[in-house]
Amino acid sequence: MAGVSPLVRLLPVMLIVFVLTLAATGIGSSFMPPERVVAALAGQGSRMDEVIVWTLRLPRVALAILAGAALALAGALLQRVVRNPMASPSVLGITDGAAVGVVLFLWLFSDQANNLTVSIHWQPLAAIAGAAVFGTLVIALASLDRGGSKPLKIILYGIALAALAKAAVTLLIILGPVYRASQALTWLTGSVGAAHWQDVLAVGLALAAVMPVLLLQRLTIRQLVLDPQSAAVTGLSLDRAQVCLLAVAVFLTAIATAHVGAIGFVGLVAPHVARIFHGQFRSGYLVSVALTGSFLVLAADTLARIIAPPLELPAGALTALVGAPLFLYLLVKGRQSHA
Amino acid sequence: MRRTAIALFLALCAAAIFSLHAGLTFYSPHTVFAALMGGEGADALIVTTLRLPRTAIGVVCGASLGLSGLLMQSVTRNPLAEPGLLGVNAGGALFVTFGVTVFGVASLAGIGIAAVLGALAATALVFSISASTGGAGNPATTLLAGFTVAALLASFTQTLLLIDETALETLLFWLSGSFSDRPIGLLQLGLPLLVVGAIGSFFLATPLDVLRLDDASARSVGVNVGVVRLAALGLAALLAAGAVAMAGPVLFLGLVAPHLARRLTDGVLPSTRQLIVLSLLMGALIAVLADILARIIVAPGEAPMSAVLALVGVPMLIHLLHRRKGLAA
Amino acid sequence: MPDALASLVRVSAAYDGAPALDEVCLDLPDGRIIAFCGPNGSGKSTALKVMRGLHRPDAGTVQIAGRALGDWTQKDLARQVAMLSQSPDAPSDLSVGDLVLMGRFAHRSRFGGPSAADRAACDRALDITEMADLKGRALAQLSGGQLQRAWVAMTLAQDAPRIFLDEPTNHLDIAHAFELLDLVKHLSRSENRSFVIVLHDLNMAMRYADHVVLFEKGRIAASGPTTEVLTQQIISSVFGIDCRILPLDGLERPVIVSWGKASNTGVSA
Numbered sequence: 061m062a063g064v065s066p067l068v069r070l071l072p073v074m075l076i077v078f079v080l081t082l083a084a085t086g087i088g089s090s091f092m093p094p095e096r097v098v099a100a101l102a103g104q105g106s107r108m109d110e111v112i113v114w115t116l117r118l119p120r121v122a123l124a125i126l127a128g129a130a131l132a133l134a135g136a137l138l139q140r141v142v143r144n145p146m147a148s149p150s151v152l153g154i155t156d157g158a159a160v161g162v163v164l165f166l167w168l169f170s171d172q173a174n175n176l177t178v179s180i181h182w183q184p185l186a187a188i189a190g191a192a193v194f195g196t197l198v199i200a201l202a203s204l205d206r207g208g209s210k211p212l213k214i215i216l217y218g219i220a221l222a223a224l225a226k227a228a229v230t231l232l233i234i235l236g237p238v239y240r241a242s243q244a245l246t247w248l249t250g251s252v253g254a255a256h257w258q259d260v261l262a263v264g265l266a267l268a269a270v271m272p273v274l275l276l277q278r279l280t281i282r283q284l285v286l287d288p289q290s291a292a293v294t295g296l297s298l299d300r301a302q303v304c305l306l307a308v309a310v311f312l313t314a315i316a317t318a319h320v321g322a323i324g325f326v327g328l329v330a331p332h333v334a335r336i337f338h339g340q341f342r343s344g345y346l347v348s349v350a351l352t353g354s355f356l357v358l359a360a361d362t363l364a365r366i367i368a369p370p371l372e373l374p375a376g377a378l379t380a381l382v383g384a385p386l387f388l389y390l391l392v393k394g395r396q397s398h399a
Numbered sequence: 400m401r402r403t404a405i406a407l408f409l410a411l412c413a414a415a416i417f418s419l420h421a422g423l424t425f426y427s428p429h430t431v432f433a434a435l436m437g438g439e440g441a442d443a444l445i446v447t448t449l450r451l452p453r454t455a456i457g458v459v460c461g462a463s464l465g466l467s468g469l470l471m472q473s474v475t476r477n478p479l480a481e482p483g484l485l486g487v488n489a490g491g492a493l494f495v496t497f498g499v500t501v502f503g504v505a506s507l508a509g510i511g512i513a514a515v516l517g518a519l520a521a522t523a524l525v526f527s528i529s530a531s532t533g534g535a536g537n538p539a540t541t542l543l544a545g546f547t548v549a550a551l552l553a554s555f556t557q558t559l560l561l562i563d564e565t566a567l568e569t570l571l572f573w574l575s576g577s578f579s580d581r582p583i584g585l586l587q588l589g590l591p592l593l594v595v596g597a598i599g600s601f602f603l604a605t606p607l608d609v610l611r612l613d614d615a616s617a618r619s620v621g622v623n624v625g626v627v628r629l630a631a632l633g634l635a636a637l638l639a640a641g642a643v644a645m646a647g648p649v650l651f652l653g654l655v656a657p658h659l660a661r662r663l664t665d666g667v668l669p670s671t672r673q674l675i676v677l678s679l680l681m682g683a684l685i686a687v688l689a690d691i692l693a694r695i696i697v698a699p700g701e702a703p704m705s706a707v708l709a710l711v712g713v714p715m716l717i718h719l720l721h722r723r724k725g726l727a728a
Numbered sequence: 729m730p731d732a733l734a735s736l737v738r739v740s741a742a743y744d745g746a747p748a749l750d751e752v753c754l755d756l757p758d759g760r761i762i763a764f765c766g767p768n769g770s771g772k773s774t775a776l777k778v779m780r781g782l783h784r785p786d787a788g789t790v791q792i793a794g795r796a797l798g799d800w801t802q803k804d805l806a807r808q809v810a811m812l813s814q815s816p817d818a819p820s821d822l823s824v825g826d827l828v829l830m831g832r833f834a835h836r837s838r839f840g841g842p843s844a845a846d847r848a849a850c851d852r853a854l855d856i857t858e859m860a861d862l863k864g865r866a867l868a869q870l871s872g873g874q875l876q877r878a879w880v881a882m883t884l885a886q887d888a889p890r891i892f893l894d895e896p897t898n899h900l901d902i903a904h905a906f907e908l909l910d911l912v913k914h915l916s917r918s919e920n921r922s923f924v925i926v927l928h929d930l931n932m933a934m935r936y937a938d939h940v941v942l943f944e945k946g947r948i949a950a951s952g953p954t955t956e957v958l959t960q961q962i963i964s965s966v967f968g969i970d971c972r973i974l975p976l977d978g979l980e981r982p983v984i985v986s987w988g989k990a991s992n993t994g995v996s997a
Contacts, residue, residue, distance in 0.1 A: 295806025295834030
């Protein structure tokens with residue numbers, strides 16, 4: 061397998077995501093077989109089919125794919141920066157920070173009649189602000205703290221602040237207007253159900269904006285697996301690299317969280333799955349991570365629609381249902397073949 | 400160290416006594432004393448049937464979780480380990496939810512037993528998975544497997560509850576984790592588990608001290624690393640299962656209590672034996688304090704325990720992390 | 729002195745809160761093998777880290793290769809000075825080849841794969857350390873000695889004219905230790921590279937070093953050509969041991985023999 065080019069390794073995941081896209085677009089209150097889906101996508105289906113595909117289902121599918129990729133990438137970057145396999149946007153308090161931003165936003169800017177007094181388009185900004193505040197707090201606390209191992213400190217402070225953020229969200233929901241509570245709760249579980257093309261565009265643009273940074277930092281991201289001293293000796297500006305990549309991770313998490321809510325687990329597990337079946341030191345690792353994330357959220361959302369119709373569950377409730385067995389299987393299989 | 404332990408114990412007693420007085424209405428010591436001595440009337444009823452049980456359950460739960468967290472952290476050498484990562488909370492919640500939605504379990508005792516069974520089943524699953532990936536020898540794998548299993552089970556629970564909304568209403572109070580409105584009879588389940596756990600931990604204290612070294616060094620001085628690790632994780636699971644049966648999932652306490660205990664003593668890291676005592680006391684103290692706060696901060700409502708624990712525990716943790724240099728795991 | 733490897737002026741530094749270097753002044757010549765020796769906690773490792781910019785001194789100035797430490801960019805410095813730290817760490821599923829390639833970080837272009845020069849440097853480093861056959865192995869599958877050699881290969885791949893090694897013989901048996909130091913000597917003589925090595929074993933320092941710096945309690949007890957520093961009197965006073973320096977037939981340098989803590993009676997066994 062060593063000689064196989066990275067592209068060939070990526071093909072199976074790409075294929076799976078593609079097939080799943082067709083299936084997810086076809087599945088719904090009225091089932092559409094793949095050939096009609098393809099026809100509608102190509103602009104040659106019936107008018108009805110095209111409306112269903114283009115305005116109802118495709119935005120949802122696309123949002124799931126993009127948000128999954130964004131969260132997975134954020135997780136992979138964090139695991140490298142912190143040098144801890146347990147790192148992920150939610151463990152470090154970034155997801156919960158974004159949640160605080162959004163709940164605070166809903167709380168401050170809604171009137172008695174359950175209407176927002178400002179445009180909903182400000183919500184992503186609130187999420188980014190919340191995520192950035194909590195992300196910065198974690199880093200600031202860890203860097204003010206001179207002793208001990210820094211990566212470990214970052215995670216400890218992250219867990220602590222995540223708990224604080226969760227508490228703040230809970231209390232805001234309890235203390236805030238009741239009519240906002242249920243809305244906030246749905247959002248907190250994470251769902252792509254209410255997707256519009258503008259959500260897709262926003263997350264897509266964020267990913268596109270991050271791409272050049274990731275390409276330029278390709279070697280840096282890889283170098284970060286060394287212990288800090290060895291990495292610094294090879295010429296890596298450790299602090300700068302860490303801050304830069306953390307900022308990218310915070311940005312990706314915040315954008316994704318603002319548009320699909322607090323979908324958990326993807327950021328933790330997608331990098332591990334990609335590591336086991338792609339290899340974390342092969343080129344194309346981050347692509348593999350992104351595709352795995354896309355797969356997880358898309359599969360979770362598809363499952364969420366068919367598990368108890370006509371009820372649609374939030375995708376965030378099911379990412380673990382899809383991802384956990386896959387990861388556990390790979391974990392058991394991978395280790396055994398190693399030993 | 401002895402002075403620290405005594406100070407903690409006194410603080411715990413004071414907190415527990417205060418807990419009997421505090422709430423929606425504050426009672427005078429006279430009223431509380433009369434109630435405890437078998438007094439009659441509404442006030443006495445509130446003290447003996449509401450405040451006494453929740454205080455007692457808080458103490459036992461907090462102590463169990465504190466000790467459970469300590470065991471997990473020592474055995475996995477990972478300061479981030481906490482009972483929830485063994486799947487205890489998730490397993491308990493799933494079994495309880497299953498019991499309520501499918502078998503129509505309604506009594507609190509039934510819920511408690513379902514919780515213990517679920518907690519132990521989940522732990523067994525985590526263990527067997529980490530064993531099949533190369534044994535308990537790799538703590539990182541155990542944690543990852545635990546985290547994943549917990550997420551998986553939580554996902555099942557959430558799905559069940561989303562489909563069956565009435566079950567959600569029945570269970571919300573249990574799932575949010577709290578010491579209030581729990582029958583004192585649950586102590587018959589939790590207290591023995593705590594005693595077993597504490598005694599067992601004392602037996603394991605010496606090998607656990609050695610386990611602070613790397614595995615190879617520990618083995619070379621004659622510690623059977625695999626057995627000690629399995630035994631300690633088993634005890635941790637039992638302790639946490641007792642807590643989850645009594646109070647529902649209580650997060651964060653198991654993580655924070657041992658850290659606080661470790662940082663209470665000056666100078667070198669205390670021995671495991673000392674840490675056991677300190678973690679028990681610290682866990683109980685935090686639990687009782689958090690419970691008091693939960694009654695007060697959003698009165699007349701009742702604040703969720705996890706939120707209060709975070710509000711109390713996080714600033715303490717950050718303060719202590721900052722005060723001490725280095726991070727002794 | 730244009731050809732100074734490093735110069736420290738009144739450098740003080742603390743390590744883990746305890747003072748480790750106390751107003752150290754030191755000039756190190758280029759193109760030599762320099763050994764840092766001294767008892768545990770005497771400040772030799774801290775001095776090495778300060779010189780490589782890994783540890784910020786509390787006071788004093790450090791010049792490396794003729795320029796103040798703060799004036800270097802990370803990558804420029806990395807191209808000038810490589811270092812192998814005491815307990816390096818990388819993921820166990822990393823392959824030896826990938827590890828060695830990481831040594832090329834400061835040389836590689838941001839775009840595309842490794843250049844011909846990168847590949848050549850890696851191959852040469854693998855050849856010199858005799859790790860070429862193990863290139864595809866994961867670090868987890870290496871023995872302690874092989875692992876250390878993999879890290880040495882990574883350090884060599886960095887292609888720096890100056891190399892710092894912090895107790896490089898720690899995990900090696902005596903044969904591998906000699907092998908490594910022979911390699912150092914070879915590189916120093918044939919390619920005129922400078923080495924600064926923290927060494928515990930005084931006999932190794934005696935045999936391989938051109939220049940020895942002896943640390944004692946955060947200060948420098950002696951610094952100069954090896955045979956002038958490693959004398960019976962200086963060693964006895966710095967380490968507090970009884971020893972004798974004996975010439976052996978056929979060896980260029982004498983050996984140090986010690987038999988116990990210092991006593992005033994001389995040979996007691």
